[in-house]
Amino acid sequence: MSFSSKHAEPDQPRSVMQKLLDWKEAYPDAASTTATAFILLALLAIFYGVNERFISLLNISIILNQTAAYIILGVGMTLVIAIKGIDLSIGSIVAVSGMMLGLLLVNNDFPVWFALIAAVAAGSLCGVANGYCVANLRVPALIVTLGTMIVFRGVALIVLGHDILFRYPDALLWIARGRILGLAPSVYLAALVVILGFVMLNYTSFGKRVIAVGGNEEAARLSGINIRRVKFTVYVLMGALSGVAAIVWVARLNSTQASVATGIEFHVIALVVLGGTSLFGGRGLIIGSLLGALILGILENGLGVTGFSSFMQQTVLGLIFIGVVALRSWQARRADP
Numbered sequence: 001m002s003f004s005s006k007h008a009e010p011d012q013p014r015s016v017m018q019k020l021l022d023w024k025e026a027y028p029d030a031a032s033t034t035a036t037a038f039i040l041l042a043l044l045a046i047f048y049g050v051n052e053r054f055i056s057l058l059n060i061s062i063i064l065n066q067t068a069a070y071i072i073l074g075v076g077m078t079l080v081i082a083i084k085g086i087d088l089s090i091g092s093i094v095a096v097s098g099m100m101l102g103l104l105l106v107n108n109d110f111p112v113w114f115a116l117i118a119a120v121a122a123g124s125l126c127g128v129a130n131g132y133c134v135a136n137l138r139v140p141a142l143i144v145t146l147g148t149m150i151v152f153r154g155v156a157l158i159v160l161g162h163d164i165l166f167r168y169p170d171a172l173l174w175i176a177r178g179r180i181l182g183l184a185p186s187v188y189l190a191a192l193v194v195i196l197g198f199v200m201l202n203y204t205s206f207g208k209r210v211i212a213v214g215g216n217e218e219a220a221r222l223s224g225i226n227i228r229r230v231k232f233t234v235y236v237l238m239g240a241l242s243g244v245a246a247i248v249w250v251a252r253l254n255s256t257q258a259s260v261a262t263g264i265e266f267h268v269i270a271l272v273v274l275g276g277t278s279l280f281g282g283r284g285l286i287i288g289s290l291l292g293a294l295i296l297g298i299l300e301n302g303l304g305v306t307g308f309s310s311f312m313q314q315t316v317l318g319l320i321f322i323g324v325v326a327l328r329s330w331q332a333r334r335a336d337p
Contacts, residue, residue, distance in 0.1 A: 029285055032276030036291040039274075043295060047302035054305060061183055065176060065252065067297030068190040069094075069245040073268045074275070074289040075197035076241035079234045080141075081272055082201070083214040084281025085134065087235065088145040090242045090268060091261040092152035093126040097246035098256035099156045102165030105172060112171040120243035126152055127239020131232035149265070156258035166255040176252035186248045193241065198286040210234065215282030270321040271296050279325065 047054040073090055080087045097119040104115040126148065133144040176186045201207035212220040213230050221227055250256045273279060274295060275288025296317065303313045 033288045040295050043298050063297045063301050064187045065184045067293050068186040069248045070293040071190040072193045072245045074271050074293045075193050076238040077268045077272045078277050078284045078289045081277050082210050082284030085141040088265050089149040091264040092149045093123050093242035094246040094261040095156040096152050097123045097243040098250050101250050102256045106165045123243025124240040127236040131235030135228040135231040160258040164257045194290050274324045
């Protein structure tokens with residue numbers, strides 16, 4: 001005679017690792033942002049161990065001021081990559097917008113407010129060119145922005161040549177050199193852009209359309225979304241934010257030239273991907289991009305403080321870019337084989 005237990009065995013307690021994996025699957029965006037935040041904290045701890053003065057109010061304010069332009073560009077690039085696009089021309093757009101500032105404020109005596117509007121307008125026009133080619137002519141974004149990267153840079157070179165424009169008015173320099181509660185106004189400007197970008201992407205119908213277009217363009221089209229309008233708008237916003245970043249850039253350096261911001265697009269793409277935005281579209285993390293920008297800013301500042309040459313800094317950042325893209329690609333393949 002055999003007996004069987006009427007009571008099921010009690011559930012085995014789950015390990016901490018299993019709970020973390022379950023949380024990651026349930027909240028992938030929060031998990032990705034948290035992982036980026038841990039990387040940021042780890043870097044702070046490492047450089048603090050090398051030099052205790054690294055984490056000082058003065059150095060932190062310097063890092064934030066130096067990173068402000070990257071943060072602004074990162075918000076725009078997050079939107080671009082979220083629609084499964086790319087923009088390799090942002091460094092050249094910064095050069096064109098900076099050129100506009102120089103022509104109006106250094107070579108001519110225009111009011112500062114007018115020059116600021118003109119710089120953002122110049123960036124927006126560059127975005128219009130990109131958006132029209134990508135959305136209306138349906139040319140691949142990589143080809144379009146690779147071409148306009150050369151064209152826009154060429155325009156700056158034709159107008160400025162090898163000249164360096166400097167001695168900007170104090171009203172412009174205040175944006176990056178003034179102080180409000182110990183921080184430069186450019187830091188508050190970058191924070192405002194992050195807040196607006198976060199709200200737009202997560203709590204507006206336009207943000208939902210951006211994610212839908214990047215996730216499945218055909219499904220978005222069948223649901224009634226105007227794909228061309230979404231793509232065009234995103235590239236115009238990217239151009240406008242490049243103009244804003246140019247203002248911060250020029251205000252911090254008190255100079256501009258045709259070669260300014262060369263190669264910045266790769267830094268921005270790296271910080272966005274590091275922040276968790278998928279290169280395959282359909283996902284955009286504004287807060288993650290903010291953290292990614294801070295990580296790159298801390299790396300540049302920390303490597304400089306520890307005595308690394310500028311060439312070694314570029315090498316390290318390049319390796320990080322390759323590693324981050326490879327890691328994110330591997331994660332995407334695991335999530336969607």
